Amino acid sequence: MERKWWKEGVVYQIYPRSFYDSNGDGIGDLKGIIAKIPYLKELGIDIIWLNPIYASPNDDNGYDISDYRSILKEFGSMQDFEKLLNALHQAGIKLIMDLVVNHSSDEHPWFIESKSSKTSPYRDYYIWRKPNEEGKEPNNWRSVFSGSAWQLDEQTGEYYLHLFSKKQPDLNWENEKVRKEVYDMMTWWFEKGIDGFRMDVINFISKVDGLPSASEDKVGADGYAWGGEYFVTGPRVHQYLQEMNKEVLSKYDIMTVGETGDVSPEDGMMFTGSDRDELNMIFQFEHVNLGQGKEGKWTPEPYRLTELKTIMDKWQKKLHGKGWNSLYFTNHDQPRQVSKFGNDTIHRKESAKMLATYLHTLEGTPYIYQGEEIGMTNVQFESLDQYKDLEILNKWEEIKHTGTLTEEELLKGVHINGRDNARTPMQWDESPNAGFTTGEPWIGVNPNYKMINVDESIKDTDSVFHYYKKLLQLRKEHLIMPYGKYQLVLEDHEQIYAYTKTLEDEKWIVILNFGDTEVLFEMPLDIQMKNAKLILANYVTDERDNLDKIMLKPYEARIYAL
Ligand code: GLC
């Protein structure tokens, strides 16, 4: 096993807009993050990933960048950024930034230039095509955020490609100049001292030549089709990442994590294999996409625990010793993990601790999304117009035309899977607006903040927060947590998820109840519990327990060293 700081560290993800507002304008900011460094230090995290903080018209909350080298005014100044970086480094915390280069904002000077005429030297910084024979969009691809992936520019009579919103035109990675601009910009940030990048939708950057339409049978009620086969992990993506690695990444002691939707463990090895010189790790989506129904995330359906096991088992095994996993359930695009994978009412605390035990004992680098460490939950706003996320709002527009869902059905789906579940303000204390702002927050606060907040979590020694602290401390003391080899126990059980971890002559067993009822765990005969020592549990356990037959309480989690 090759030891690396980015394998042993725990990442804490900050969505700056919703973290802490220092000046009462209702928007979280960089000074707000600085103010909370002591809190993060207390929790014991090692690395922070910041969602985009660059200049942006905020069509997609900063994922539409108009200047890669300046800070969004609402968040602060470049000086504030430098102070933040400095203060984090002083506290022994590393900082990784978001790199959003599949697309820029349509307000980026490159795009403004590109759009100005067909002969602009910036024209082929983006992907422009003539209308098809019928005078319509060049192909039938649907954008991730509903509607066509093409937008007509009246002035030049051509369409530009945008896999996301029409304010997020795709950069043309086939153009060497574009790649050089990106590498220069990355180098500029590394020279400032940042410690790495999380790379937004990085496996979408290379498109199949000719941009073929998806087959007719994929076309939906909206008239468009998902064209993923022509750009997901496209033809030259590995070539570009190797080039980026050679030109930039290899020169610094940094970490990289690629956001890669729709990838297999085999792809995962291509991106993260230690002999590949591409990325350190990726975010795969198979486990968080469990339970999608006919309208995808908007029509969730139950899924089985064995499905989760099958997915995670293959990722753990395929990457063991050769690649590297990122471990997460929640981020700014996903619902809160207790709401989706646990129980956000009577067993909220226990299930939050159980899920944490799971993520932090798998092989890989765990990510904690802000608020996860206090067991924050999904929110249920009463009407769709209380939501801010353009994915939700665009879907709402779409269904008004297609009728594939009623508003009630969509709202139900949003309550379970909408991205704003993760974006409501961080709950600091029981004062108005959860102590997030003294002003009017940019998005509503979850009304449960009087019960669930940092203040309460710090005072209560049995809280989710204190459990995370213990887990993080343990991870610093036991290399078996990040590096140990995972082996599933009781593969077919639909409620108990148990596995052993092995590192050299050390062996642990992790036993998790993923259900809200009691369940009997019968230790397999080949696992000797005679000298077992309890490492951590989320309930009080009795030393006289018969460890060969354990009656697990709802969402109980136990770790034993064998
Ligand atoms: C990624 C981001 C998401 C954003 C999208 C477009 O999936 O995580 O928040 O909307 O890319 O940049």
Ligand code: CA
């Ligand atoms: Ca502010």
